[in-house]
Amino acid sequence: MSDDVLAIENLSAAIRNGPTLLHEISLRLAAGEVHGLVGTSGAGKSMIGRCVLGILPAPVRVTAGGIRFLGKQLVGLSERDRRAAGASLALIPQDPLSALNPSRRIVSQMTDVMRLRLHLSHAEAYARALAMLDEVHIRGPQDVLRRYPHELSGGMRQRVLIATAFACEPRLIVADEPTTALDVTVQKQILRLIRELQRKHGTSVLFVTHDLGVVAKICNSVTVLNAGRIVEQAPVADIFLRPQDAYTQALFAATPRYDRPGDTLRPLPADFA
Amino acid sequence: MLARRILLRLLQSIPTLAGVAVLTFVLVRVVPGDPVAMMIPPGADDAAVARLYAMYGLDKTISQQFLIWAGQALGGNFGISITTRQAVTGLIFSRLPATLELVTVAAFVAVALGVAMAVIGTRFAGRAGEVVVDGITGFFLAVPDFLWGLAFIVVFGVLLPLLPISGRADPTQASGLSTEFTLIESFVRFRWGITTDVLAHMAMPAVALALPLAAMIARVLKSSLAEQMGQDYALLSRVKGFSRWHVILAEALRNAAIPTVSLTGVQVTFLVGGTVLIEKIFSYPGIGSLAIDAVINRDLPLIQGLILTFAVIFILINLALDLSYAALDPRLRHG
Ligand SMILES: Nc1ncnc2c1ncn2[C@@H]1O[C@H](COP(=O)(O)OP(=O)(O)O)[C@@H](O)[C@H]1O
Ligand SMILES: [Mg+2]
Numbered sequence: 001m002s003d004d005v006l007a008i009e010n011l012s013a014a015i016r017n018g019p020t021l022l023h024e025i026s027l028r029l030a031a032g033e034v035h036g037l038v039g040t041s042g043a044g045k046s047m048i049g050r051c052v053l054g055i056l057p058a059p060v061r062v063t064a065g066g067i068r069f070l071g072k073q074l075v076g077l078s079e080r081d082r083r084a085a086g087a088s089l090a091l092i093p094q095d096p097l098s099a100l101n102p103s104r105r106i107v108s109q110m111t112d113v114m115r116l117r118l119h120l121s122h123a124e125a126y127a128r129a130l131a132m133l134d135e136v137h138i139r140g141p142q143d144v145l146r147r148y149p150h151e152l153s154g155g156m157r158q159r160v161l162i163a164t165a166f167a168c169e170p171r172l173i174v175a176d177e178p179t180t181a182l183d184v185t186v187q188k189q190i191l192r193l194i195r196e197l198q199r200k201h202g203t204s205v206l207f208v209t210h211d212l213g214v215v216a217k218i219c220n221s222v223t224v225l226n227a228g229r230i231v232e233q234a235p236v237a238d239i240f241l242r243p244q245d246a247y248t249q250a251l252f253a254a255t256p257r258y259d260r261p262g263d264t265l266r267p268l269p270a271d272f273a
Numbered sequence: 274m275l276a277r278r279i280l281l282r283l284l285q286s287i288p289t290l291a292g293v294a295v296l297t298f299v300l301v302r303v304v305p306g307d308p309v310a311m312m313i314p315p316g317a318d319d320a321a322v323a324r325l326y327a328m329y330g331l332d333k334t335i336s337q338q339f340l341i342w343a344g345q346a347l348g349g350n351f352g353i354s355i356t357t358r359q360a361v362t363g364l365i366f367s368r369l370p371a372t373l374e375l376v377t378v379a380a381f382v383a384v385a386l387g388v389a390m391a392v393i394g395t396r397f398a399g400r401a402g403e404v405v406v407d408g409i410t411g412f413f414l415a416v417p418d419f420l421w422g423l424a425f426i427v428v429f430g431v432l433l434p435l436l437p438i439s440g441r442a443d444p445t446q447a448s449g450l451s452t453e454f455t456l457i458e459s460f461v462r463f464r465w466g467i468t469t470d471v472l473a474h475m476a477m478p479a480v481a482l483a484l485p486l487a488a489m490i491a492r493v494l495k496s497s498l499a500e501q502m503g504q505d506y507a508l509l510s511r512v513k514g515f516s517r518w519h520v521i522l523a524e525a526l527r528n529a530a531i532p533t534v535s536l537t538g539v540q541v542t543f544l545v546g547g548t549v550l551i552e553k554i555f556s557y558p559g560i561g562s563l564a565i566d567a568v569i570n571r572d573l574p575l576i577q578g579l580i581l582t583f584a585v586i587f588i589l590i591n592l593a594l595d596l597s598y599a600a601l602d603p604r605l606r607h608g
Binding site: 083084087091098102103 | 398
């Protein structure tokens with residue numbers, strides 16, 4: 001299985017002198033695959049993403065296991081080597097407002113990474129930014145590049161971030177609840193957009209979400225997490241048809257079904273919440 | 274737009290200055306102490322004493338005195354200093370440049386030191402480096418500026434005599450400069466021997482003034498940097514491949530500066546207030562030491578002029594701070 005883009009092996013992480021946040025997590029992602037990470041809030045979904053991206057919060061450490069990305073072990077690398085190994089990694093964050101620096105224009109926030117990773121000149125990076133904004137279906141890209149983040153709508157900001165994430169042709173993108181902060185109508189467009197670009201570029205995606213409806217739309221396989229442990233891991237079709245674990249079943253029951261509008265919303269049983 | 278805002282603020286400050294003028298005028302005259310009593314030669318007769326009072330207008334009522342003073346002040350004449358017999362306006366203008374240069378250098382030192390400590394503490398958050406920075410800022414905050422001044426005199430003036438402990442420049446060096454802005458003028462006229470001499474004289478008083486403010490800036494800036502470093506844009510910048518140093522300096526610092534300027538900006542006025550003691554300690558010829566002498570001698574016209582000068586400086590500092598918010602935050606610029 002050396003052709004996997006990402007292989008997380010028995011990964012554990014803990015707060016220093018504190019509780020363990022992730023228990024022996026293993027998962028594999030093939031090229032072009034979209035893998036969902038689902039679970040309730042606090043389950044450790046984002047923490048797995050942050051382990052992969054190398055941006056753990058200061059008190060959190062990887063205590064065991066490994067992360068193999070494109071055949072290279074990421075755990076234990078020095079910060080400098082880690083940055084170099086991250087050239088084919090990108091992030092689509094949850095909150096598009098706080099993910100853009102309020103005091104910098106869009107153009108510099110899109111081109112800085114291209115200049116750093118692809119060694120493009122100013123002019124080349126600007127041209128590539130225009131092309132990427134075109135790929136995410138933004139009209140009037142020159143105008144958008146001149147703007148500050150607060151001058152754009154939430155959907156526009158997320159498009160800009162998606163364009164930036166794909167700009168350096170990453171092999172793996174971590175998408176951490178990329179639609180949660182958006183209006184419902186915009187959510188669908190953004191989801192479709194990620195799907196479209198992911199297919200076009202053949203990018204693997206680790207897709208963090210608490211919404212099983214989103215998983216059904218976009219993922220090939222899924223890992224269900226509860227309190228930092230894997231409770232179930234399977235192709236999407238299997239999970240939806242035959243959820244094995246009681247927690248997964250409870251998660252389904254708590255998901256509103258657009259096809260059965262009469263259903264009342266059931267909260268998760270207290271022992272899972 | 275900007276010019277209009279500045280003009281509006283300056284107009285708004287007129288009533289403030291008028292209030293300060295009235296208040297100090299009354300206060301310095303109702304507190305006990307008599308400037309003329311100090312000048313009376315022994316054995317002077319009553320008529321001579323009365324003539325002295327009349328000479329300074331002190332035989333009139335306070336409101337009469339104020340009207341006379343205000344009328345002249347509007348024309349730029351703030352009276353004659355009782356002790357030096359010089360015009361107050363000229364006296365203040367000859368000493369003001371020394372204080373402005375001292376405060377400016379102190380402010381630069383405070384900002385540079387404060388930002389450096391905050392950035393280093395943020396870079397090493399959660400590690401020994403942060404503990405060291407927090408310890409240093411705590412110590413700097415706990416010791417007031419004049420104590421730093423005295424400690425510096427003992428250490429760098431007496432034990433290791435590296436720096437001059439008094440005055441503003443070496444008096445044996447003929448300066449030949451045409452303004453009292455000795456530091457700036459000597460620099461732009463390539464008289465760098467004088468520049469270094471003035472800086473050497475300034476070093477101890479400026480650093481003494483700067484340390485408590487530097488610590489204040491470091492505290493506030495470090496906590497807003499910590500908040501900014503937790504924002505998604507800072508994480509995203511690290512995912513893009515930028516180092517922590519880059520993220521702190523190129524991404525977070527500017528945003529963290531906005532709350533820092535609003536929380537510590539007013540403290541810059543404390544630097545100006547601090548000059549009163551610090552200039553006295555270092556015999557530095559600015560308006561701070563002039564103010565102490567004026568108060569000791571009950572030199573009413575001089576006190577009055579100096580307090581108004583301080584008030585004008587405070588108003589200008591606040592105006593500059595106000596304008597700096599807009600320069601830092603694009604959301605305010607367009608709003
Ligand atoms: N900065 C942090 N420092 C310490 N613990 C954290 C931090 N962020 C999250 N945690 C803890 O890690 C666990 C997993 O959080 P997270 O991965 O953010 O959950 P989610 O599944 O909602 O994304 C939670 O118990 C949370 O309290
Ligand atoms: Mg999360």
